[in-house]
Amino acid sequence: MTLLAGKRALIFGVANDHSIAWGIARAMHEHGAELAFSYASPMLERRVRPLAESVGSDFVELCDVTDDQQIEAVFAKASDQFKRLDILVHAIAFANREDLEGSFYTTSREGFRIAMDVSVYSFVALSRAAQGLMPEGGSILTLTYYGGQKVVANYNVMGVAKAALESATRYLAADLGPKGIRVNAISAGPVRTLSAAGVRGFKSMYREFAEIAPLRRQISAEDIGGAAVWLASDLARSVTGEVLFVDSGYNILGVPSIDATNRT
Numbered sequence: 335m336t337l338l339a340g341k342r343a344l345i346f347g348v349a350n351d352h353s354i355a356w357g358i359a360r361a362m363h364e365h366g367a368e369l370a371f372s373y374a375s376p377m378l379e380r381r382v383r384p385l386a387e388s389v390g391s392d393f394v395e396l397c398d399v400t401d402d403q404q405i406e407a408v409f410a411k412a413s414d415q416f417k418r419l420d421i422l423v424h425a426i427a428f429a430n431r432e433d434l435e436g437s438f439y440t441t442s443r444e445g446f447r448i449a450m451d452v453s454v455y456s457f458v459a460l461s462r463a464a465q466g467l468m469p470e471g472g473s474i475l476t477l478t479y480y481g482g483q484k485v486v487a488n489y490n491v492m493g494v495a496k497a498a499l500e501s502a503t504r505y506l507a508a509d510l511g512p513k514g515i516r517v518n519a520i521s522a523g524p525v526r527t528l529s530a531a532g533v534r535g536f537k538s539m540y541r542e543f544a545e546i547a548p549l550r551r552q553i554s555a556e557d558i559g560g561a562a563v564w565l566a567s568d569l570a571r572s573v574t575g576e577v578l579f580v581d582s583g584y585n586i587l588g589v590p591s592i593d594a595t596n597r598t
């Protein structure tokens with residue numbers, strides 16, 4: 335299947351082969367997209383470059399999204415090499431570890447600032463840069479989590495950041511819609527990644543998830559990749575400003591609990 339044949343995607347957020355961004359990259363590659371990658375810090379290059387090469391990409395550029403000059407440089411390089419972009423994937427989040435446990439009210443001013451800057455403002459900055467390379471329209475995607483809509487223990491400042499990210503998705507969709515650029519978020523169920531490991535209690539939440547979610551199955555990065563391919567493809571041409579749940583249906587439950595019939 336080649337839903338993305340002829341499309342060029344710039345992907346932010348691959349740290350290793352467990353990253354959701356890598357699941358998205360593989361799915362987009364299978365559907366014929368040409369891929370480019372950006373990674374956060376010099377020490378990640380040795381992991382990201384071989385992954386990029388395995389899907390035929392030699393565009394692997396450093397960009398710490400808290401630095402405007404690095405953002406400018408990566409898009410200048412993309413402009414030189416590709417002339418235009420069709421797809422931007424933003425799969426980036428960060429909060430200090432101490433802000434992902436205990437009570438939310440203990441979040442420091444600096445911890446709040448960092449979480450919002452890396453996890454939310456970066457989406458605004460990358461979208462602004464990408465739209466200049468999308469003269470014929472395009473698709474911009476970000477990754478969010480249910481903890482932005484409901485309280486999830488220990489998710490704390492990241493939940494507040496995800497709420498802002500989902501709102502930013504709608505504001506950007508309204509701004510960029512007239513240019514034919516669609517902006518959507520995928521709200522993924524729990525996936526075992528580097529970032530997820532930073533949230534206290536993730537392991538037990540992850541274990542119980544498949545016993546509670548209506549589809550009784552975990553989420554894989556491939557599942558998210560499938561939804562991302564659809565959102566980035568012309569099949570989703572009238573969809574923008576949405577938060578699409580890829581979570582085995584978990585979010586539809588009013589009182590999530592392990593069904594008595596499931597208990598052993």
Ligand code: NAD
Binds near residue numbers: 477478480530
């Ligand atoms: P991950 O650790 O593989 O990816 C997070 C990425 O953010 C990494 O590549 C990291 O290098 C990058 N990053 C952090 N700070 C950065 C900076 N200053 N500049 C550039 N990049 C930076 O983990 P993941 O779970 O794949 O996370 C990807 C996205 O998916 C995040 O937005 C996360 O909140 C979201 N998400 C994850 C889950 C889950 O359960 N894993 C569920 C829902 C949503």
